[in-house]
Amino acid sequence: MNEPKRPINVHKAYHAHVYFDASTVEFATQLCNEAGAKFGLRVGRVHQKLVGPHTRWSCQLVFSQQSFDDVVPWLDEHRNGLSILIHGVTGDDYKDHTDHAYWLGDEADLYLGNFL
Structure with missing residues (x-):
C-alpha cells in the first residue's frame, strides 16, 4: 500500500477536513x-452525516497559504489518530480532491462522482 501524500504548501488557499465517527x-x-x-480559522459545521465527497463524518477548516506552516504541523501533532484530508482550493473541485489532496494519517475513500 502506498503512503498517503503529505501536505505541501503550494496553493493560495486550503481546506482541512477532519474525519471522525461517533466515538x-x-x-x-x-x-x-x-x-x-488558535489560528483564526473559519470552522465549518461538525457534520454527523456524509457531506459532499466525504465518506466519513467531517468538519472543515479553512486557511490560507500564510497559515499553512503553522496549521498543518499543529493538526498533525494534535489529531490523536484522526485522519485529516488537506487539499488546495483552486476552483477545480475534482483536482482539489485528487491531484491537490494530501493526508495526515490514513487516506480515506472519497466519492468523486459529483465532480465528473
Whole structure:
C-alpha cells in the first residue's frame, strides 16, 4: 500500500477536513474549535452525516497559504489518530480532491462522482 501524500504548501488557499465517527466526535469537535481559535480559522459545521465527497463524518477548516506552516504541523501533532484530508482550493473541485489532496494519517475513500 502506498503512503498517503503529505501536505505541501503550494496553493493560495486550503481546506482541512477532519474525519471522525461517533466515538471520536467530541474530540474532533474540540480539535476543530481549538484550531479555529488558535489560528483564526473559519470552522465549518461538525457534520454527523456524509457531506459532499466525504465518506466519513467531517468538519472543515479553512486557511490560507500564510497559515499553512503553522496549521498543518499543529493538526498533525494534535489529531490523536484522526485522519485529516488537506487539499488546495483552486476552483477545480475534482483536482482539489485528487491531484491537490494530501493526508495526515490514513487516506480515506472519497466519492468523486459529483465532480465528473
